[in-house]
Amino acid sequence: xxxxxxxxxxxxxxxxxxxxxxxxxxxxxxxxxxxxxxxxxxxxxxxxxxxxxxxxxxxxxxxxxxxxxxxxxxxxxxxxxxxxxxxxxxxxxxxxxxxxxxxxxxxxxxxxxxxxxxxxxxxxxxxxxxxxxxxxxxxxxxxxxxxxxxxxxxxxxxxxxxxxxxxxxxxxxxxxxxxxxxxxxxxxxxxxxxxxxxxxxxxxxxxxxxxxxxxxxxxxxxxxxxxxxxxxxxxxxxxxxxxxxxxxx
Amino acid sequence: xxxxxxxxxxxxxxxxxxxxxxxxxxxxxxxxxxxxxxxxxxxxxxxxxxxxxxxxxxxxxxxxxxxxxxxxxxxxxxxxxxxxxxxxxxxxxxxxxxxxxxxxxxxxxxxxxxxxxxxxxxxxxxxxxxxxxxxxxxxxxxxxxxxxxxxxxxxxxxxxxxxxxxxxxxxxxxxxxxxxxxxxxxxxxxxxxxxxxxxxxxxxxxxxxxxxxxxxxxxxxxxxxxxxxxxxxxxxxxxxxxxxxxxxxxxxxxxxxxxxxxxxxxxxxxxxxxxxxxxxxxxxxxxxxxxxxxxxxxxxxxxxxxxx
Ligand SMILES: Cc1cc2nc3c(=O)[nH]c(=O)nc-3n(C[C@H](O)[C@H](O)[C@H](O)COP(=O)(O)OP(=O)(O)OC[C@H]3O[C@@H](n4cnc5c(N)ncnc54)[C@H](O)[C@@H]3O)c2cc1C
Ligand SMILES: Nc1ncnc2c1ncn2[C@@H]1O[C@H](COP(=O)(O)O)[C@@H](O)[C@H]1O
Numbered sequence: 073x074x075x076x077x078x079x080x081x082x083x084x085x086x087x088x089x090x091x092x093x094x095x096x097x098x099x100x101x102x103x104x105x106x107x108x109x110x111x112x113x114x115x116x117x118x119x120x121x122x123x124x125x126x127x128x129x130x131x132x133x134x135x136x137x138x139x140x141x142x143x144x145x146x147x148x149x150x151x152x153x154x155x156x157x158x159x160x161x162x163x164x165x166x167x168x169x170x171x172x173x174x175x176x177x178x179x180x181x182x183x184x185x186x187x188x189x190x191x192x193x194x195x196x197x198x199x200x201x202x203x204x205x206x207x208x209x210x211x212x213x214x215x216x217x218x219x220x221x222x223x224x225x226x227x228x229x230x231x232x233x234x235x236x237x238x239x240x241x242x243x244x245x246x247x248x249x250x251x252x253x254x255x256x257x258x259x260x261x262x263x264x265x266x267x268x269x270x271x272x273x274x275x276x277x278x279x280x281x282x283x284x285x286x287x288x289x290x291x292x293x294x295x296x297x298x299x300x301x302x303x304x305x306x307x308x309x310x311x312x313x314x315x316x317x318x319x320x321x
Numbered sequence: 322x323x324x325x326x327x328x329x330x331x332x333x334x335x336x337x338x339x340x341x342x343x344x345x346x347x348x349x350x351x352x353x354x355x356x357x358x359x360x361x362x363x364x365x366x367x368x369x370x371x372x373x374x375x376x377x378x379x380x381x382x383x384x385x386x387x388x389x390x391x392x393x394x395x396x397x398x399x400x401x402x403x404x405x406x407x408x409x410x411x412x413x414x415x416x417x418x419x420x421x422x423x424x425x426x427x428x429x430x431x432x433x434x435x436x437x438x439x440x441x442x443x444x445x446x447x448x449x450x451x452x453x454x455x456x457x458x459x460x461x462x463x464x465x466x467x468x469x470x471x472x473x474x475x476x477x478x479x480x481x482x483x484x485x486x487x488x489x490x491x492x493x494x495x496x497x498x499x500x501x502x503x504x505x506x507x508x509x510x511x512x513x514x515x516x517x518x519x520x521x522x523x524x525x526x527x528x529x530x531x532x533x534x535x536x537x538x539x540x541x542x543x544x545x546x547x548x549x550x551x552x553x554x555x556x557x558x559x560x561x562x563x564x565x566x567x568x569x570x571x572x573x574x575x576x577x578x579x580x581x582x583x584x585x586x587x588x589x590x591x592x593x594x595x596x597x598x599x600x601x602x603x604x605x606x607x608x609x610x611x612x613x614x615x616x617x618x619x620x621x622x623x624x625x626x627x628x629x
Contacts, residue, residue: 088583089449098453110565166421167430190565192584194448196433197417201391202425210495211391213418216558226499230558231414232512232567233331234503236388240496250548250565251558286430290443290456298590301611303602307624310596310612318594318611320516320573321540321629 073183073242075118075127078173078200079111079147081140082193089193091294098292107143110188112150113248116255117218118186119151126220127184129153133176135169137161141271148266149258155269160276165287170202175279177207182243184225189214189247200247210240216251322351322441325401327394327410327419330357330365337513338411342468343372343476346409348438352376355482356401358394360387370484373477381487388498389415395422396491402427402463406441412467412568420465429461434568436472450564450587470512471570471591504559508534511560514543516573517592519562520555521547521585523578523599523618527555532622533577539629545569545589547579563588578618581606598622 083089084104092099107115121127132147132155134140144155158172177185190197197213204211212218212227216235219226220242229236230249240246258266276283304310314321324346329336339355346353353374357366358381366380379401385393398419402408408423410416412434424431436454437445443458444466511517518533518540530544537544545567546560562569564587574592579585581597581604589595590609597610598621607613614621 083449085450085584089452091453098449165430167425167428170425192450192564195446195450195564196431198421198424198431198433201418201421202431204391205395205422205425211418211422212496213391214414229414232559234501234557234559236501237499238388238390238496239499241494249558250552286459286461287432288458288460290458292448293454293456295447295451295454298595298609300608301613303607303613303615307614307616307621307628310614311625311628313612314573314594314596318573320594 073127074129074131074180075121076177076180076182076185077114077118077130077132077147077152078185078187079115079132079134079143080108080188080191081105081134081136081143082108082191085109085192091292095291095293097289105139107146108188108191110190110248112255113250113252114186114188115147115150115152116253117248120253121220122151131156131180131182133158133173135160135164135172135276138273144271145266146258148269148271149263150256153269155271157271157273158276158279159273160283164276164283165285166196166198166202167286168281168283169199170206171281172276172279173203174206175281184243185245187245187247189249200245204245207245210244212238212240212244212246214249215246216249218246322349322406323404324349324351324353324407324409325405326353326355327398327416328355328357328365328369329411329413329415330359330362332359332362333364335365335368337475338413338470339369340372340475341470341473342409342411343374344473345435345438345468346407347374347476349407349441351406354379356381356398358386358397359389360384366484370482371478371480373480375480375482378482378484379487380484383490385490385492390496390498391418391422392493392495393491394419395426396493397489398423399426400489400491406463408463408465410467412469416467420467424465427463427465429463429465430459432457432459432466434469435466436469450583451590452583469568471568504557508537509541509543511543511545511562511567512569515571516540516542517545517569517571518542518575518577519545519547519579520550520577521579522549522553524550524555530556536622536626536629539626547585576606576610577622579606580604581609
């Protein structure tokens with residue numbers, strides 16, 4: 073079984089992002105970029121399934137600027153076998169990303185597609201669900217455990233009130249949550265090996281998908297910044313303030 | 322304009338977050354229908370009928386909707402979609418799982434977790450763990466979105482909408498519900514509690530969370546946690562507050578042994594009053610806390626409990 077893993081280039085999670093001066097977008101100049109942490113978990117899971125003899129080949133797919141090659145190389149260093157970059161200079165909406173991915177699925181016929189549960193830049197949490205819809209496949213979102221038995225896959229999902237376990241027919245689309253695994257660090261030899269693994273680039277226009285945006289961003293603003301308050305000297309003072317100054321207890 | 326809201330419920334009862342989505346919808350204007358999908362969900366449907374401003378409750382009650390499997394529920398919503406200009410759901414695990422699937426099936430885009438309604442086609446939402454707020458406009462004929470519960474007030478419960486049963490069954494057979502391990506707690510729900518006390522890595526283990534529970538019980542509070550506390554296995558995942566956990570905005574949020582990473586702040590910085598208890602005076606949480614106690618939590622928390 074082939075596994076397709078979708079990986080996105082995003083700003084590093086440790087960087088605090090600022091809005092640009094004309095309120096048109098955030099300022100990503102000179103911001104450190106990284107593989108979306110949830111995608112890293114997805115790649116790790118695919119590699120574990122290959123190590124367990126369940127997957128035969130792992131294809132990493134990214135849709136974005138040519139710099140996304142860096143993140144594809146990271147996926148290859150963790151253990152993906154080959155990579156495909158669908159290049160687009162503008163950031164594409166999840167619906168369009170999902171449509172492009174559906175085209176790749178037609179070509180590659182994977183048995184399982186793994187994605188992150190959410191991109192930490194746009195915080196959308198949509199692409200996997202949209203892809204499952206377009207392909208007509210089953211979906212398992214927010215997976216913290218997965219177990220493949222023949223042509224079925226059991227997914228334990230992190231839901232609001234705890235955990236839910238469902239069984240999906242394969243092929244399936246699964247989005248990975250934080251607790252699914254702990255991604256390994258790519259070793260230096262594997263980083264070197266990754267440089268020689270195949271990475272194919274295609275233009276988004278080649279897929280016959282309408283790339284026109286449906287969403288217009290009118291402005292981007294900085295939220296109200298909270299000011300720090302007082303450091304208190306005792307628990308008694310705290311309780312007093314909460315009672316009298318704020319009236320919250 | 323007519324709006325379909327997907328109710329969040331556990332079959333027997335309706336979750337309060339549904340009421341905030343109704344408020345968001347009322348800002349758009351137009352008729353509001355609430356859809357209750359589940360198995361044995363009469364209780365939830367009756368509760369939905371009481372929401373002020375609701376035109377009609379539509380109920381799809383069938384075994385194939387047990388566990389609210391995304392494939393079946395999305396197919397049902399898709400079959401109803403043509404009657405509506407907007408389809409909305411609370412930004413819960415269910416809403417986030419189901420609505421993007423519906424949007425793609427309708428070939429329209431989707432807005433996640435909106436925090437503001439500017440007009441019928443323009444909404445506000447956060448990006449980058451809450452460090453930016455975008456105003457976004459959709460050109461699609463049907464607007465599909467999830468709504469952040471903390472961003473809108475609760476609708477009142479003085480209505481009496483008619484309840485209509487839907488008989489169509491959308492059993493795609495793609496997935497099956499197996500089991501659920503749900504947290505049982507007498508305390509209020511994290512996302513609707515007016516006071517939340519959360520513990521982080523500083524709590525050291527799960528047993529020590531009983532210190533927070535004692536405070537919570539005195540205050541009628543819910544107990545939350547940082548990702549580090551969940552990852553370390555101190556407490557279950559449903560307690561995680563943050564960018565990738567639950568978003569809360571209580572009147573009072575008490576962060577205990579939590580450093581204040583941006584991903585955590587994204588989930589609680591809209592709380593009215595924030596208290597931080599941390600032994601490190603340089604912990605970033607103090608930069609946003611209204612009141613800080615630089616103290617060892619193992620002294621301060623029992624003392625707090627005593628003082629209440
Ligand atoms: C993709 C991604 C998503 C994430 N999503 C979330 C999320 O949704 N929610 C979330 O919370 N985090 C999230 N994180 C993690 C986040 O970056 C931080 O790692 C996490 O919030 C840290 O948790 P913490 O504050 O409990 O632990 P730490 O940062 O280790 O802080 C522990 C604090 O406890 C204090 N302390 C220790 N002992 C005591 C004591 N005895 N008395 C008083 N104080 C004490 C220390 O001074 C320290 O400040 C995410 C990270 C990534 C990369
Ligand atoms: N441009 C992209 N290229 C590759 N994968 C993507 C892209 N956008 C989203 N994804 C995948 O979809 C997941 C969820 O993203 P999102 O729906 O944007 O929150 C990510 O973790 C990726 O696995």
